[in-house]
Amino acid sequence: MITYEWLYILAGSFFALWAVLSLLDRSNGKRLGNAAFWGLLAASFLLGSHLSDFANGLLVLAMVGIAGVGGLGRSDPETTTVAQRVDFSKLIGNRLFLPALIVPVTAVAGTLLYNYTPLFETGLFEERRETLILFGIGVVFALVAAMIWLKPPLLAPAEEGRRLLDSIGWAAILPQMLAALGAVFALAGVGDVIGGVAGTLIPENNILIGVIVFCLGMAIFTMIMGNAFAAFPVMAAAIGIPLLVEDYGGDPAVIGAVGMLAGFCGTLMTPMAANFNIVPAALLELKDQNGVIRQQIGTAIPLWFCNVAIIYIGAFLLWS
Amino acid sequence: MTDYLVLAGILIVVVGFALRFNPLLVVVVAAIVTGLFGGLDFVAVIEALGKAFNDNRYISVTWIILPVIGLLERYGLQHRARAVIESVRGATMGKLLVIYLLFRQVTAAIGMKDVGGHPQAVRPLVAPMAEAAAEKSHGDLPEDEREKVKAMSAATDNVGLFFGEDIFFAIASILLIQGVFESAGYPLTPLQLSVWAIPTAICAFFIHGSRILAFDRRLGLEKRRWPR
Numbered sequence: 001m002i003t004y005e006w007l008y009i010l011a012g013s014f015f016a017l018w019a020v021l022s023l024l025d026r027s028n029g030k031r032l033g034n035a036a037f038w039g040l041l042a043a044s045f046l047l048g049s050h051l052s053d054f055a056n057g058l059l060v061l062a063m064v065g066i067a068g069v070g071g072l073g074r075s076d077p078e079t080t081t082v083a084q085r086v087d088f089s090k091l092i093g094n095r096l097f098l099p100a101l102i103v104p105v106t107a108v109a110g111t112l113l114y115n116y117t118p119l120f121e122t123g124l125f126e127e128r129r130e131t132l133i134l135f136g137i138g139v140v141f142a143l144v145a146a147m148i149w150l151k152p153p154l155l156a157p158a159e160e161g162r163r164l165l166d167s168i169g170w171a172a173i174l175p176q177m178l179a180a181l182g183a184v185f186a187l188a189g190v191g192d193v194i195g196g197v198a199g200t201l202i203p204e205n206n207i208l209i210g211v212i213v214f215c216l217g218m219a220i221f222t223m224i225m226g227n228a229f230a231a232f233p234v235m236a237a238a239i240g241i242p243l244l245v246e247d248y249g250g251d252p253a254v255i256g257a258v259g260m261l262a263g264f265c266g267t268l269m270t271p272m273a274a275n276f277n278i279v280p281a282a283l284l285e286l287k288d289q290n291g292v293i294r295q296q297i298g299t300a301i302p303l304w305f306c307n308v309a310i311i312y313i314g315a316f317l318l319w320s
Numbered sequence: 321m322t323d324y325l326v327l328a329g330i331l332i333v334v335v336g337f338a339l340r341f342n343p344l345l346v347v348v349v350a351a352i353v354t355g356l357f358g359g360l361d362f363v364a365v366i367e368a369l370g371k372a373f374n375d376n377r378y379i380s381v382t383w384i385i386l387p388v389i390g391l392l393e394r395y396g397l398q399h400r401a402r403a404v405i406e407s408v409r410g411a412t413m414g415k416l417l418v419i420y421l422l423f424r425q426v427t428a429a430i431g432m433k434d435v436g437g438h439p440q441a442v443r444p445l446v447a448p449m450a451e452a453a454a455e456k457s458h459g460d461l462p463e464d465e466r467e468k469v470k471a472m473s474a475a476t477d478n479v480g481l482f483f484g485e486d487i488f489f490a491i492a493s494i495l496l497i498q499g500v501f502e503s504a505g506y507p508l509t510p511l512q513l514s515v516w517a518i519p520t521a522i523c524a525f526f527i528h529g530s531r532i533l534a535f536d537r538r539l540g541l542e543k544r545r546w547p548r
Contacts, residue, residue, distance in 0.1 A: 053371040092395060096395060107490065150391065175493070178347060182499065186504050188357065188360070193327060221334065229496055234334070241504045260493055283443045291471040295471045314516065
């Protein structure tokens with residue numbers, strides 16, 4: 001049976017290769033920090049299942065320590081020039097999009113094929129894990145296809161991947177850390193405490209008000225923190241799971257997915273989300289640094305109401 | 321009363337992010353404080369954090385797509401995307417931005433969220449094209465209207481990305497949702513979550529699309545009142 005462990009070995013090998021390439025990259029003044037950070041992440045993927053919880057915890061603290069003191073630098077691996085890229089893109093045309101399509105097609109078609117044919121009986125994939133495993137397989141297919149078709153130097157995919165990874169930097173593990181925070185919240189009983197408080201504040205069994213409070217919390221926390229990812233474990237632990245899922249019996253998939261999107265409406269309205277709202281205003285040389293936000297409010301507010309309605313209908317009316 | 325102390329972690333996240341401390345540091349401090357107030361000793365907190373991080377490794381698996389995207393960029397993926405956008409030259413500003421909104425949503429939904437973006441596409445391409453198209457239909461624009469056209473171009477990029485990307489299942493936000501719910505005892509699959517991004521994506525297209533077209537119309541109606 002193919003499990004997540006296979007995927008972790010694949011991803012761990014990628015991170016290990018990136019760590020080695022970082023170490024060898026003398027053009028990056030912080031190459032040791034990059035190598036240590038990606039090396040530790042590789043260790044987590046390759047060995048995490050065999051290490052003790054405490055050792056994994058120390059691994060996390062070490063990674064966070066490196067990132068916290070600004071130990072990661074941005075690398076600049078060799079790549080093609082703009083002029084070469086323009087020439088290639090003219091030569092290749094829109095077929096260039098095709099290798100990227102291999103990944104979602106493999107994952108989605110593979111999932112459907114696996115779940116709705118007798119293939120399911122074979123138990124080839126770990127239960128509920130098939131889509132992400134097929135995503136990994138799709139990535140391998142796409143890489144092989146692109147290598148055969150485009151014939152780049154052997155190390156090119158690794159170096160191009162490192163270029164992109166280093167532009168993301170430590171933020172690459174932020175979603176995973178936030179999910180871990182959600183787990184610690186659950187363990188410490190955060191949801192029980194807030195569920196108790198919210199239960200006294202929200203009129204009993206008023207589902208609509210519960211949904212509105214959840215979506216409002218997602219949007220407001222996102223606006224304060226500038227980040228819907230950070231707001232999510234907080235609001236899920238506070239209201240989404242204890243109140244909407246457990247007390248009111250709503251569909252967790254809708255509440256989770258659309259709750260996040262209610263947070264994205266908040267992202268459209270806050271200067272705290274600088275990359276999306278303030279940086280483009282500067283790039284476009286707008287006189288009003290909030291000019292982009294002003295154009296987004298008119299979309300964000302009605303869309304937020306849509307999200308409330310989608311949760312109310314999808315997670316409750318259609319679900320029960 | 322001591323129960324309420326476990327909420328300190330929430331406060332730390334909110335204040336820490338708002339004050340722009342390193343987010344990884346904020347999250348770890350919040351987790352440790354929450355665990356300690358929740359009655360765990362220090363070693364148990366580190367163990368809980370280590371286990372939780374380890375259990376959620378699948379979220380960071382998504383980065384294995386970077387070599388594919390990077391390789392295609394090496395051969396001009398972004399220039400190809402530009403050519404697609406440029407092919408609608410000649411359209412009105414409204415039509416151009418609505419097409420860009422759709423392009424951004426669809427490409428993000430199939431996992432190519434880097435073919436657009438502010439430095440790559442909006443500044444060099446979408447904003448200047450929108451400005452030129454608006455001037456072609458409505459004549460010279462006053463400065464503040466010109467600013468609004470540029471701002472609307474950037475807004476369209478954001479809306480298209482935010483409400484397209486979650487349809488792609490192998491993306492951090494979807495897997496974060498999965499991780500948080502799984503830790504709380506509700507196992508979900510990525511596809512189960514990502515299909516529920518579709519209704520909002522459709523609403524976003526119609527709401528933002530109609531606002532773009534209304535903006536273009538308003539420019540047409542108001543142009544008589546502008547000083548020549």
